[in-house]
Amino acid sequence: xxxxTQPISMDSYEGQEVNITCSHNNIATxxxxxxxxxxxxxxxxxxxxxxxxxxxxxxxxLFIPADRKSSTLSLPRVSLxxxxxxxxxxxxxxxxxxxxxxxxxxxxxx
Amino acid sequence: IAGITQAPTSQILAAGRRMTLRCTQxxxxxxxxxxxxxxxxxxxxxxxxxxxxxxxxxxxxDGYSVSRANTDDxxxxxxxxxxxxxxxxFCASSDSxxxxxxxxxxxxxxxxVL
Numbered sequence: 754x755x756x757x758t759q760p761i762s763m764d765s766y767e768g769q770e771v772n773i774t775c776s777h778n779n780i781a782t783x784x785x786x787x788x789x790x791x792x793x794x795x796x797x798x799x800x801x802x803x804x805x806x807x808x809x810x811x812x813x814x815l816f817i818p819a820d821r822k823s824s825t826l827s828l829p830r831v832s833l834x835x836x837x838x839x840x841x842x843x844x845x846x847x848x849x850x851x852x853x854x855x856x857x858x859x860x861x862x863x
Numbered sequence: 864i865a866g867i868t869q870a871p872t873s874q875i876l877a878a879g880r881r882m883t884l885r886c887t888q889x890x891x892x893x894x895x896x897x898x899x900x901x902x903x904x905x906x907x908x909x910x911x912x913x914x915x916x917x918x919x920x921x922x923x924x925d926g927y928s929v930s931r932a933n934t935d936d937x938x939x940x941x942x943x944x945x946x947x948x949x950x951x952x953f954c955a956s957s958d959s960x961x962x963x964x965x966x967x968x969x970x971x972x973x974x975x976v977l
Binding site for chain 1: 867896898903904905906907908922953955961962963965966967968969970971
């Protein structure tokens with residue numbers, strides 16, 4: 754599975770758009786990019802998954818360029834409650850092991 | 864719907880003692896997983912089960928064992944706990960064992976081994 758690299762931490766203010774970029778240079782053709790969110794003292798929860806271009810749901814958008822060597826999670830107008838750790842994963846179709854990295858700790862300030 | 868429940872919520876354990884962490888899901892998911900989370904290291908897969916009756920080793924299986932006698936339960940056993948097993952343990956499940964499937968996590972068990 755492709756190794757992922759993402760910033761250790763980021764700070765933002767309420768109401769701002771936050772973009773967290775993840776690099777996965779060795780991504781394979783049958784790999785999907787998946788993001789999870791983890792609040793303090795809770796287990797991670799799925800946010801969004803994509804293969805290429807753009808995916809949007811009620812929580813976030815995921816932008817994946819044509820070469821798929823990176824991806825950007827975009828959180829619109831963050832609030833204090835978006836303070837969490839965000840994990841970027843590469844998941845393989847047909848594979849059954851998921852590798853979580855250290856994640857990006859996002860701190861939203863008032 | 865409870866989803867995934869884990870017990871105990873937290874535990875302090877003397878080194879050398881045996882401990883079983885319990886995990887139960889009510890979603891009839893085929894696949895289940897155990898992760899440990901340590902500061903700065905994210906989540907690391909300990910063991911997994913693709914379906915009832917089968918188990919496999921993850922990234923850090925040493926010192927841990929699992930069993931999957933039925934679909935709902937996936938206990939994790941530390942045969943003889945050591946201080947390096949101090950961690951937060953998360954159980955998860957997914958509909959299938961395909962890694963692109965969404966994993967649903969339990970609330971975690973905080974274990975301290977002294």
